[in-house]
Amino acid sequence: MPQNENLPIAIIGAGPTGLSAAAHVLERGLTPLIFEKGSAVGAAIRQWEHIRLFSPWQYNVDPAARRMLEATGWQEPRPTALPYGRELIESYLEPLAELPAIADALQLNSEVLAVTRAGMDKTRTKVRDEQPFLVRVSGPHGVHDHRVRAVIDASGTWSQPNPLGQAGLPATGEETAGEYITEPLPDVVGNARSRFAGKRVMVVGAGHSAANTLISLGQVAKAEPGTRIVWAVRGSGSAQRLYGGGDLDGLPARAALGSRLRALVDDGVVELQTSFTITSLKHDDGALTVTASTPDGERTVDVDVLVPATGFRPDLQILRELRLELDPAVEAPRALGPLIDPEFHSCGTVPAHGADALSHPEKDFYLVGMKSYGRAPTFLLATGYEQVRSVVAAIAGDQASASTVQLELPETGVCSTDLGGSCDAPVAEPASSCASSSDVQAPEEEEAGCCAAPQLVSLGVSTGTVHGRSNDPDSSR
Template sequence: MVIGAGPVGLAAAAHLVARGIEPLVLEAGHSAGSAVREWNHVRLFSTWAEVVDPAAEKLLAPTGWTAPDGAACPTGGDWAEKYLQPLADVLGDRVRFGATVTGVSRLGRDRVVDADREQQPFTVHVTNADGTEERITALAVIDASGTWSTPSPIGGNGLPALGERAAADRISYRVPDLKDPAVRARYAGKRTAVIGSGASAFTALAFLADLAKDAPATHAVWVLRRGISGSTFGGGEADQLPARGALGLRAKAAVEGGHADAVTGFRTSAIEKSGDQLVLVGEDGHRLDPVDEVIALTGLRPDLSFLEELRLGLDERLQAPVELAPLIDPNVHSCGTVHPHGVNKLSHPEKDVYLVGMKSYGRAPTFLAMTGYEQVRSIAAALAGDQEAAERVELTLPETGVCGGAGLFDEPDAANTDGDSGGCCATPSTIQIGIGAPAASGGC
């Protein structure tokens, strides 16, 4: 059983098919890559050559599918329409849409019961689009449902700020699509707070600056929990994903331009209404000038609620598998290089259940699609009994050159954290920054 028909879930299905194992993919949305489609206007850092899984490409080849230009960087919309949906179509009845997983357990065993536990199949509870419920048994569960549906709140302590829920109609947790007339009108000529320190925040700032060309009153306030240093902007020319490095360089150039405010060392504790505007209040009582809108890009976190009857081994901080967590912990690692890993780093006390893709990273940043493809290749080999292949590394990841916990990603469903690894307890301060407009290609 595979949960999620996104890039990594569909790759898992392709690898299982290649191993002679019949998968069933359950997708809550109504099309392949439903989460990816929600950021269809954002361009990936990785090229097409880096976001097409080898096993999936072999499955697609007999259909006459032609791989896009390997050197080009797709948008989310491109990725979904030109690769993910064709792959789901090839998989056919192995993919079911409108199927929401509401619970996973061992048949006849809650998480407390030991007796014959591993001999029981998994039971997956599903609610279909028409409201009907069913139970499906499975020999293994691969959860590739991602983290897109659970954005982190604005509050600096990981909980919603006071007033955050009440101001929900003025807060977006996504990079806005300013090509949409209704969205464009929402931000044009307005003062917008952008909260976050990663690539999504850089992109939102650039989009707003571009909007200011047509609506000069458009103004951004960049709110960061840490200070600004050379490492804030990633690896630049040292990044082996050029588009990712270029975004950091554009942001660095923007900081030197002097066209918008940035507030550093600010942890939001409350959001208050002031007439038709909102005021962000820091934990130290510092109040920012009123804004019309807020774009919160402080990361995503995994939804573990439907897995609560399984015995998962998760790191208490990151909510990532305990063996993987030390490799990706932003409290320890100042750079974004993560070694390729597979089944051994992803196993849990509950045998044959795996969290993969962005969900395997819990709350940690720096996830690449290539990492997820290697994860599911290894897991499929293990499930097929080929332990040698499962333990073999078949991937070399590009070095990010990203230091200081900036959290740069190649796909926004891996979002960006504004975490604590860079040190952020300084007194809030305001500086002037210049926000560069996004490249016409969106960053490739």
């Protein structure tokens, strides 16, 4: 498509994966055009900046971004240190975004409204691949259409939390109960403390985001005896599953998280309700009445605030005019879906993959990062970096590099982040302790494990070195 070669490559989202994609585009001698809905890079991370990651710095920096930054004299943080979300922004994302080549390509406060082919809706086929993409964007100066050579959607899933109701639907009254429902990871022991202290709080969810919030609430309850905590879990079965593997867990920090959570339940600080399926929410007189179906019949619980930890899903509305091929279960690219289905896989069993597994019938359009995993909660930031390296190689015409993918992780496991849903980060400490990071091996670290359930800052775990080719559908079996 000679007429399109000089057009830029659109990147949707300026989080770690989106900025990584921009770095790889620049290394290939191509031109990025980055659209970020927020007012600053890492907009989603800023919502959970009080959380310390479960992965050390050495796995949080993309190789292409590292090369660009080092050329300016940037000093990478200590590789074994665990950064807080705010440190990830201040020590990595902001310096990367300030590089002239990336700063010139970055458009903040710019929301992508739609992506299509110039002059074509999705029903048109003839010479479709030869037409540039048209990206409609609402920005500071109005709505504008941009013609681009390719599109990399790294917008994540953070803004699209799963509903609280059953069967993937909102509970009756959920849409009007927003004033009683927090964001997925509130700063319970920090700037949002007054919202929880001495209040009746319900946390909904069975993953590590829920565990993080519950343990932080336990700290508040010790100082504020009137604080009541209810932990509502949709699933049935033994509570043992919720606490993890204990002494058998290969990651001691993850085992410690489960042990602390169990102690809160055993001591009566947290009231655990399993098989609790929320059917309706009703608010009146300053309280929220949660009605649920349980094995013992209908139950109602009055709370002052509800914390959702129910997972995320991708927003596909802006892509309606593109020819996508998505897995019917997890809404990931069809070839990737079976490799990440949470019913069969955890982070450690998902193989490295790239453009071959991420491609769609719409040539040169790719979902990457957390959004590429759809509703699956097992995403790993290092995986996202390998995704964009491969995808950019494919767009540049280097198919050999695009199809050869690999991912090397420590044998003890690693969690990393790409904003928008999945395994989890450690429990936040009080704000006064956020100035420094401790070694990954530090035994006192209260870190959450990964890949047991949905939620949070997209974290993932690997149990060893993973090598694979993304065009081999049997590589994870």
